[in-house]
Amino acid sequence: MENTYWDTEIETMSQDRLRAYQLARLSETVLRAYHGSVYYRRIMDEKGIHPHQVRYLEDLERFPFLNKQIIRESQERQPPLGDLVAVSETEIVYTALSSGSTGVPTASPFTRTDFDEWMDYEARLYWSTGMRPADRYVHAISMSLFCGGPVVLGAQRLGALTIHAGTLPAERLLAIFSQFQPTCFSTTPTYAWHLGEVAQQEGWDPRSDFAIRRIYVSGEPGGSIPATRRAIEELWGAQVFDKYGISDIFGACAGTCTEQDGLHLAEDHVLAEVIEVGGTQPVPEGKPGELVLTSLRKRARPMIRFRTGDIVTITREPCRCGRTHLRLTGIYGRVDDMLVIKGVNVFPSDIESVLRDIKELGGEYEIVITREKHLDQVALRVEAEAAPAAFPVIERQTQERIKQKLGITVKVTAIPVGALPRQEHKTRRVKDLRSEVWSQPAYTL
Numbered sequence: 001m002e003n004t005y006w007d008t009e010i011e012t013m014s015q016d017r018l019r020a021y022q023l024a025r026l027s028e029t030v031l032r033a034y035h036g037s038v039y040y041r042r043i044m045d046e047k048g049i050h051p052h053q054v055r056y057l058e059d060l061e062r063f064p065f066l067n068k069q070i071i072r073e074s075q076e077r078q079p080p081l082g083d084l085v086a087v088s089e090t091e092i093v094y095t096a097l098s099s100g101s102t103g104v105p106t107a108s109p110f111t112r113t114d115f116d117e118w119m120d121y122e123a124r125l126y127w128s129t130g131m132r133p134a135d136r137y138v139h140a141i142s143m144s145l146f147c148g149g150p151v152v153l154g155a156q157r158l159g160a161l162t163i164h165a166g167t168l169p170a171e172r173l174l175a176i177f178s179q180f181q182p183t184c185f186s187t188t189p190t191y192a193w194h195l196g197e198v199a200q201q202e203g204w205d206p207r208s209d210f211a212i213r214r215i216y217v218s219g220e221p222g223g224s225i226p227a228t229r230r231a232i233e234e235l236w237g238a239q240v241f242d243k244y245g246i247s248d249i250f251g252a253c254a255g256t257c258t259e260q261d262g263l264h265l266a267e268d269h270v271l272a273e274v275i276e277v278g279g280t281q282p283v284p285e286g287k288p289g290e291l292v293l294t295s296l297r298k299r300a301r302p303m304i305r306f307r308t309g310d311i312v313t314i315t316r317e318p319c320r321c322g323r324t325h326l327r328l329t330g331i332y333g334r335v336d337d338m339l340v341i342k343g344v345n346v347f348p349s350d351i352e353s354v355l356r357d358i359k360e361l362g363g364e365y366e367i368v369i370t371r372e373k374h375l376d377q378v379a380l381r382v383e384a385e386a387a388p389a390a391f392p393v394i395e396r397q398t399q400e401r402i403k404q405k406l407g408i409t410v411k412v413t414a415i416p417v418g419a420l421p422r423q424e425h426k427t428r429r430v431k432d433l434r435s436e437v438w439s440q441p442a443y444t445l
C-alpha cells in the first residue's frame, strides 16, 4: 500500500524525540559554526559560549540574533559569500541570491549535501499535499537567482513529470496547460488569480478545460488568507497549498498538508522561536510574533537565531494528518509591512481578507497610505464587478465591513474591473506615500 508519508520516521516523531533530535542537530551546528566560521567563532568567544556546552535547547538563547544587515556586513568583510560561511568554497555547489530592500544581493550558499537534503524536503512537502509520481507539474515561478527556482527538482525527485516553465506570459502558459494537461503548478497567489482571469477572458473555463487539481503558492501571504485561498480554489476548481520559505535558509521550510490547516514547519531542518515584534522576548504559543529560525542541518552557512522579519502564530496541537511538526497557523506579513492606523496595527493581508469576502469586488485592489496632520490615513481603490451606478453602494458596504472587522475607517473608491495595473507576478498593492519609500509618483485618486 502506498505510504501516506514521504519520511514516516521524521514526520511523525513524538514531540520528545523531536526535541532530542533537534538538540543533537543543534550541537552539531554550533560545533561546525565555531570551527568553520570566522563570524561565529568571534561572537561565541565574545559571549563566552563554549562550542561543546550547548546541552539544552534553551542554551540557544545565549546567542545574539542574526538579521539581513549582519549578513550584508559579513559579505563586505569576506566577499563574496561572507564570514558566516563554515566550509571552504570548494565545497559549495550552489548559491541563491536575493536582492532585498537595499538592492545589494545577499547570498544563500549550499554544499552538495545541503542541496540534496533541501530537494528531499521539497519532495516531502509535495508528497504531503497528495502529489504522486503520476502527477504532471508545471513550475511557473521565477527560476532566476532566488531559492524558489530549483524547487522544481523536488517535484522531479518525487517522480512527477515536471515542466520548467518559469515566468512565461499568461497566454503561453495557458497554451501549455491546454496541450499537456498538467495536474498541478506553482506560482504566486497574485499570478494564480491573474492566470485564471486571463483564461476566462480567452474563452477557457479554468475548472473544466484544464486538469489542474493542486496549486502551490508562495512569496505573498495570500495562500494563508482563507478568503483569498478560497477565491483561487473556486476560480480553478483546485486545492491551493501555501508554502513558506526564507531564502537565507531554504526555498521552502513549511507548507500546508492535505488538511490545509496551517503550514507544518520542517522541524528537523529548522528550530523555531517566536519573539515579540520589535523586542527580544518569546511570546506564548498562539500569539503573533516574529519568527526566528535556526538551521539544524545546513553545512555551508549555519544560521543561528535568524530574525526572519515575518510575523506568524504557531501551534503544537496535533494535526489530523498525523504529522507532529508544529504548524504556522497565521502568516500576517512582514514586520515592515505592518501599518499603524490611528493606533491600530493592521496588515495589508487583513484588509485583503475583508475584501475577498465581498462578492462584488473583482480581484485587484490598491491600498494607499498617506499622512495628514500626523495621522495615517488609508484609502482603498477596489475593482467592482458592477455597473458604475452601483459603485456608491459597494463603496459604503466595503467601508462598513472594514470598520466592523478591523476597527479602522478608510476611504473607498470603486473602479471598473481591469482599471488597476496587473503585474504578472508579485504585485505591489500597497502604496505608502508617507515616507516615499517607493519611487513612484504620487497617486491621484
Ligand SMILES: [Zn+2]
Pocket: 257, 258, 259, 264, 319, 320, 321, 322, 323
Ligand atoms: Zn497536517
